[in-house]
Amino acid sequence: MPIIIKTKDEIAVMQQAGRIVATVLEMLKLQLRPGMKTAELDVIAAREVVRLKAKPSFKGYHGYPATLCVSVNDEIVHGIPGERVLREGDVASLDFGAIFRGFQGDAAITVGVGTINAEAQRLLAACEGALQAGITAARPGVKLGAISAAVQNYAEYRGYSVVREYTGHGIGRQMHEEPQVPNYGRPEEGPELKEGMTLAIEPMLNIGDWRTKIGRDRWTVSTLDGSLSAHFEHTIAITDGEAKVLTAL
Ligand code: MF3
Ligand code: CO
Numbered sequence: 001m002p003i004i005i006k007t008k009d010e011i012a013v014m015q016q017a018g019r020i021v022a023t024v025l026e027m028l029k030l031q032l033r034p035g036m037k038t039a040e041l042d043v044i045a046a047r048e049v050v051r052l053k054a055k056p057s058f059k060g061y062h063g064y065p066a067t068l069c070v071s072v073n074d075e076i077v078h079g080i081p082g083e084r085v086l087r088e089g090d091v092a093s094l095d096f097g098a099i100f101r102g103f104q105g106d107a108a109i110t111v112g113v114g115t116i117n118a119e120a121q122r123l124l125a126a127c128e129g130a131l132q133a134g135i136t137a138a139r140p141g142v143k144l145g146a147i148s149a150a151v152q153n154y155a156e157y158r159g160y161s162v163v164r165e166y167t168g169h170g171i172g173r174q175m176h177e178e179p180q181v182p183n184y185g186r187p188e189e190g191p192e193l194k195e196g197m198t199l200a201i202e203p204m205l206n207i208g209d210w211r212t213k214i215g216r217d218r219w220t221v222s223t224l225d226g227s228l229s230a231h232f233e234h235t236i237a238i239t240d241g242e243a244k245v246l247t248a249l
Pocket of ligand 2: 106107168169200202233
C-alpha cells in the first residue's frame, strides 16, 4: 500500500474527527480520579463518542474488546479497561480513536491519578515534549526519519528509552496506513514528507530500557523491566508550513 495523500477537504474532515478525539480525552482527564475503575473510563468514552456523532475506532479492531485503551504505570499501550482500580500516584495512559464521516482521529495522553511523584512528572513532561519535538520536525521536504530522530534525541537526552516494537503510523480512512512512524532512527531515513500526508506520531518512553512484554490477555504491552512508561499521541497533517495538529481542541 502506498502513502495516501489527502486533499485539504479531507484534512478538514480529519480535523473534525480529531477534535472529537481531543474532546473525549479532555473529558476523561477531567473525570479521572483515585478509586475509579478503568472500565468506568471506557463507559464514558463510549457514551461521549456517540454523543459527538462519531464511532469508536478501536472496538473490534483485530478483536480489541473496548472503546479505549488504559495503560497503567509499567503498562505501555493497549491496556484493556476493566476492574482495576486507579490509585493516587498512578499514571494512566489513555489512548482513543474515533471515526467521523469516514475518517479517523487517533490520540493519547498520559495523566497522573491525583498527585504523582517528581520522577513520574518528569517522565510525562519528557514524553509530551518528545511528541512536540517530532511534530516540530514534520515539514515537507524532509525525510520521515527527521520525526523519528527528533523524538529519540529529545527522549534519550533526558535519560529515557523509546519503545521500538510499536510505532506511529499513517492514518486516514484507515486507522493504520503507510508509513510506519518509528520513534527512533536517523534523519536521512525513510520516505520524503509531502503536503497532504497525515500521520499519527506516538512516542512511548520508559524510565528503564525499551524492551516490552505482552500480558496474558494477549493485548496489554508492559515494560519488561517493570519500569514506568508514558505515551502521548497526536494525529497531524503535513502542510506547506508547520504541521497541523488535528487532534487538538
Ligand atoms: N493508538 C493505537 C494505535 O495507533 C491504538 C490501537 S489500539 C487497538 O495503534 F486496540 F485498536 F488495537
Ligand atoms: Co495510533
